[in-house]
Amino acid sequence: MKLMELIDISYIYHSADGETEAIKGVDLTIEEGGFTAIVGPSGSGKTTLLKIMAGLIKPSRGKVLLPENVKIAYMPQRDQLFEWRNILKNVTISQEIEKQDKREAERYAEELLDKYGLGEFKKKHPSALSGGMRQRAALIRTLLSRPRLTLLDEPFSALDFQTRLYVSDDVFRILSSEKKSCVMVTHDISEAISIADRVVLLTRRPATVKAIYRIELDKSAPPTVRRELAGFTEYFKTIFSDMESSDE
Ligand SMILES: Nc1ncnc2c1ncn2[C@@H]1O[C@H](COP(=O)(O)OP(=O)(O)O)[C@@H](O)[C@H]1O
Ligand SMILES: [Mg+2]
Numbered sequence: 001m002k003l004m005e006l007i008d009i010s011y012i013y014h015s016a017d018g019e020t021e022a023i024k025g026v027d028l029t030i031e032e033g034g035f036t037a038i039v040g041p042s043g044s045g046k047t048t049l050l051k052i053m054a055g056l057i058k059p060s061r062g063k064v065l066l067p068e069n070v071k072i073a074y075m076p077q078r079d080q081l082f083e084w085r086n087i088l089k090n091v092t093i094s095q096e097i098e099k100q101d102k103r104e105a106e107r108y109a110e111e112l113l114d115k116y117g118l119g120e121f122k123k124k125h126p127s128a129l130s131g132g133m134r135q136r137a138a139l140i141r142t143l144l145s146r147p148r149l150t151l152l153d154e155p156f157s158a159l160d161f162q163t164r165l166y167v168s169d170d171v172f173r174i175l176s177s178e179k180k181s182c183v184m185v186t187h188d189i190s191e192a193i194s195i196a197d198r199v200v201l202l203t204r205r206p207a208t209v210k211a212i213y214r215i216e217l218d219k220s221a222p223p224t225v226r227r228e229l230a231g232f233t234e235y236f237k238t239i240f241s242d243m244e245s246s247d248e
Helices: 046-054 085-090 093-097 103-115 132-144 161-177 189-195 232-247
Strands: 001-014 020-030 033-041 061-065 072-075 151-155 181-186 197-204 209-214
Touching: 001 046, 020 046, 020 181, 020 209, 033 046, 033 189, 046 151, 046 181, 061 085, 061 197, 072 132, 085 093, 085 103, 085 132, 093 103, 093 232, 132 161, 151 232, 161 189, 181 189, 189 197, 189 232, 197 232
Parallel strands: 033 181, 033 197, 072 151, 151 181
Antiparallel strands: 001 020, 001 061, 197 209
């Protein structure tokens, strides 16, 4: 089933120094149950595209189609946990702002925190957690609204390389066991191939879709294992050389 369809999307930023065309004529379909990674060079327009998908900004041209009542959650690039709130209060903040049933929100939050190894930290403040644990907490906050589609903007970019590997396994495990459809933006080709079943390559700004790749690696294997599989390097070489050739 189609969860979202982007039709001929363009986006232009207007500022005091003039216009910046960030996205140009992007067509893209997101299927239920899939994990799509969007890759492209820094400044190519990835965040802009994800914000359009999240409904945070309106495209200058084109349409975003989605079935009624599809709940979308968006995780911005920085983890944005508030130091003055404990972890439980951080992950339930949207439900608190929307004045939803507090007991139900906290019950589901505690269930997810326990399940993903943060149960003991729910009364701690963010600075007491490692980078990887904070990232897990941010993801749990994103999932708490029970979205049909989860949008992640460079979820691992603030982490060092080792932590990034562990945390991508965590994030993969959480999203697959909660059966979420997901779109993740990254500038890291290896990261995209290791976690997604489809990779969308964008050109430099203004972003257009350069190519789409189906990743036929074992879907049940976590990212660190997929990095070791035969076939991984071939995908990397292909996408890397296509990304370079968009430089002309
Ligand atoms: N608020 C803004 N005003 C003007 N230009 C912007 C704004 N936000 C982003 N841009 C420009 O749009 C382009 C795409 O930005 P962005 O979507 O953040 O790229 P990416 O996430 O791929 O690094 C960049 O050249 C950036 O400088
Ligand atoms: Mg970005």
